[in-house]
Amino acid sequence: MTLAPELTDVHAIVEQVWSSFLGDEEPLLPAYDADTAFPAENAWSSAVSIHGGWTGTVTIELSKNLAFSLTRLMMAMDESEPLDDAEVADAVGELVNMVGGNIKSLMPGPSALTLPVVAAGRAAHSSDLREVSRFDARWSGEPVRVSVHSPS
Amino acid sequence: MTQRAMIIDDSRAMRSILRRIIGGLDFETAEAGHGQEALDQMEAGFEPDLCLIDWNMPVMDGYTFITEVRKRPEWRNVTLMMVTTESEQGQIVKALAAGAHEYVIKPFTPDAIVEKLELLGLSGKGIPA
Numbered sequence: 001m002t003l004a005p006e007l008t009d010v011h012a013i014v015e016q017v018w019s020s021f022l023g024d025e026e027p028l029l030p031a032y033d034a035d036t037a038f039p040a041e042n043a044w045s046s047a048v049s050i051h052g053g054w055t056g057t058v059t060i061e062l063s064k065n066l067a068f069s070l071t072r073l074m075m076a077m078d079e080s081e082p083l084d085d086a087e088v089a090d091a092v093g094e095l096v097n098m099v100g101g102n103i104k105s106l107m108p109g110p111s112a113l114t115l116p117v118v119a120a121g122r123a124a125h126s127s128d129l130r131e132v133s134r135f136d137a138r139w140s141g142e143p144v145r146v147s148v149h150s151p152s
Numbered sequence: 153m154t155q156r157a158m159i160i161d162d163s164r165a166m167r168s169i170l171r172r173i174i175g176g177l178d179f180e181t182a183e184a185g186h187g188q189e190a191l192d193q194m195e196a197g198f199e200p201d202l203c204l205i206d207w208n209m210p211v212m213d214g215y216t217f218i219t220e221v222r223k224r225p226e227w228r229n230v231t232l233m234m235v236t237t238e239s240e241q242g243q244i245v246k247a248l249a250a251g252a253h254e255y256v257i258k259p260f261t262p263d264a265i266v267e268k269l270e271l272l273g274l275s276g277k278g279i280p281a
Contacts, residue, residue: 020259021169074165076172091165097208098258101237109240113208115162 002150003054004132005106011135013102014146017095018139022073031136031143038122038136038145039063045123046092048100052111056132056150058100059123060092066142067092089118099146125149155274156180156199160190160217161206161235166258170204170235173262177275186210187217194221200230202274204265205252207236207243215247222251231272235260 011030018028042064049057062070068083071091077083093116104111129149136145157179159170167183174181182198184190186209194200203221205214212220214234221227233254234247244255254268269275 017259020261071165075168087164090163094163094165097163098237101258102239104237105239110242111240113237115208115210 002130002132002152003107004056004150005103005148007133007135009106010099010103010133010146010148013099014135014137017098017102021095021098022070022139026140028144029138031138038143040122043122044088044092044118044120046089046096046116046118047123048096048116049114050100050104050107050111051114053109054104054107054111054150056103056107056148057125057129058096058103059125059147059149060096060099060144061123061147062092062144063142064120066139066144069140069142070095085120092116093118103148123147128152154178154180155201156182157202157204158182158184158190158193158198158200159204160184160187160209160214161204162186162209163206166206170265173265174202174204176262177266177269187212187214187220190217191220194227202231202233202269202272204233204235207234207238207247215250218247218250218252231274233268233272235265 038061043061044067045061047057047059067088071088074091097116101113104113128151130152131147132150133148157174159167161167162185171181188211207214218232232252234252235256237258239257
């Protein structure tokens with residue numbers, strides 16, 4: 001059996017990251033209709049890998065609208081300021097870095113965390129990884145998915 | 153006299169967040185995207201009272217930065233605070249043993265940073281908090 005973080009722990013970590021950096025005014029709402037495929041069009045994704053006492057990959061996928069909104073919030077930019085892809089990649093990468101780092105702390109260690117990899121598009125995983133945990137949510141009406149993959 | 157802080161993190165978004173917190177305390181701030189860039193700025197004359205340091209960064213990580221700073225007697229008074237996602241007990245002990253004064257785990261609230269600075273007697277204005 002593959003060791004995996006508990007979904008409730010993943011949920012708690014994501015909520016903590018969201019409320020710490022994006023505020024409590026707009027709650028992160030778990031999405032219970034999450035069996036539907038994550039919309040590939042206009043998606044952004046970021047991933048970090050964990051190697052050591054436990055091995056796995058933590059991925060965040062979110063809509064482009066959400067990626068741009070949270071970047072503006074994190075960088076305190078207003079709607080009129082232009083935003084480039086590098087800034088979005090930076091912010092989305094930092095989110096997965098925080099979520100991944102905290103998931104790492106729940107798993108057997110010691111382990112090392114890679115730097116984030118960010119893409120405009122959905123995440124792709126190698127064939128030897130399988131999804132062991134997934135948290136789907138909506139924030140400001142936009143979808144976000146946090147998934148954990150581990151070698152099968 | 154205004155105190156100076158160096159924010160060392162490879163994420164611009166995180167540097168922006170920390171700059172708003174620290175700047176709100178009236179620290180004069182400088183930023184670096186990795187440890188070597190911070191060392192370069194310090195060698196060029198920026199003398200920080202406080203460094204906020206991420207662990208995982210390209211070029212030079214935060215742990216190496218701490219060990220480099222602690223080799224230099226002229227920087228012995230610089231307060232070093234790790235601000236990182238690295239939360240394994242072994243990593244925390246390693247950073248503190250290398251010379252870090254405080255350790256903050258991301259995600260954090262602004263109050264958590266302010267409280268840590270108060271414990272260290274730093275307020276941004278050169279007056280003990």
